[in-house]
Amino acid sequence: MTMKAIRYHAYGPPEVIELQDVGKPTAGDGDVLIRVRAASVNPGDWHLLRGSPYIFRAMAGLTRPKAHGLGADFAGEVEAVGKDVTAFQPGDEVYGCAPGAFAEYVTVPEGGPVARKPAGLTFEQAAAVPTSALTALQALRDKGRLKAGQKVLVNGASGGIGTFAVQLAKAYGAEVTGVCGSGNVELVRSLGADHVVDYAKEDFTRTGRRYDLVLDNVGNRSLTDCRRVLTPDGAYIPNGGSGGGRVFGVIGRIIRVKATSAFVRHRLLTFMTSENAADLDTLRELVEAGGLTPVIDRVHPLSEVPEAIGHVERGHARGKVVITV
Missing domain, CATH: 3.40.50.720 (NAD(P)-binding Rossmann-like Domain)
Known part of the structure; x- marks a missing residue:
């Protein structure tokens, strides 16, 4: 089976991005398969796309990207779970982080950065959070x-x-x-x-x-x-x-x-963001208590990821730019 997903095979401007048919992932024994309903753009997406600054290429690929997907934040519905998964079941609405989230499906380990979607938020709003x-x-x-x-x-x-x-x-x-x-x-x-x-x-x-x-x-x-x-x-x-x-x-x-x-x-102080379920649950509680509301600048369909990433790269987005899938 296949799915629609954003792919890039060379460093460059948003124009090198393609919407392709690729293999649909399956859930391993400890994985959660998620039907992505929305994703959001982060500065890291255009840095990966450009291979900039060059020091990042030491990990991402010196002359061309090792990985070909983009996107990290998602919100959607659990479609299937592996036989060892107990925390989620099909139909659960969730949000979190997964590489290659500009796609119709992603998989996340049960203990990975995935949590129940904040009640009251749309998929678009929830995808803006992680x-x-x-x-x-x-x-x-x-x-x-x-x-x-x-x-x-x-x-x-x-x-x-x-x-x-x-x-x-x-x-x-x-x-x-x-x-x-x-x-x-x-x-x-x-x-x-x-x-x-x-x-x-x-x-x-x-x-x-x-x-x-x-x-x-x-x-x-x-x-x-x-x-x-x-x-x-x-x-x-x-x-x-x-x-x-x-x-x-x-x-x-x-x-x-x-x-x-x-x-x-x-x-x-310097730090690296830790993508984890415990803090996603903390954010969910803050949202549900009324202490946190995502701000969305604009919403694009999956086919317009190049335009969305270009807007974020230019540095003037108000809040988050969201992708509907």
Whole structure:
């Protein structure tokens, strides 16, 4: 049996993407086979597509990609389960992470990053949550050790991760400042931000205000400038940025953060998002309690994945770009 899936066989622009008929996966003994109803685009998709920065190719394939699928986040229905699976059954509505999620079907190990879909969300809304919200949650709660009453700044507050970070910081009792463009000020305020900085009118590193935690999803200010806005023992977490050129990209900023952290009092932190079911359940509970709502910029069908990835690559998506399958 076959299914429709997005494939790419060479690094390049979105135009190299193809919608193909490929073999439909089957559930192994410990696997869950999921009929994907929606997926969402992350920056990682266009980085993989471009093979950029080049350092990523050491793992993904030096001259051409080793893997040919794209997409990581999904929401859908369980179609079949392996004989050893006990937590799910056919018909369950689920969401989570799986490589190659821009496809009609994916399989996930029962103990992998798959959980019951938040009640009340559509498949499109649920697919917008996993990677971006997991990143925001783990950056703030785990790495940043966020506490109620602290002051948090989210740079890039209107993007996929930023929209979740603003809401999560509020849910954990922080006083939140969001940095975004003029067209997104009201959106960020509606998500619960106590203060909003329009970067076209004001430089957040020169306001004189100090923060206990800065989550930087943009990386458009120097590390020195960002440290200026921290309290004496404040934390800075880079989650984006350039400066490392086509070879290192954001990795260059991470290297600088690590190198500087040994010589300063500030907590300069780096991390990798962990895709896991426990945190997906935490996010589901927050959604169902009314503390977290995905923001969707636009929705494309599977055949328009190239346009969707191109929009995210250009860097101006408000919240998440979703793919219906």
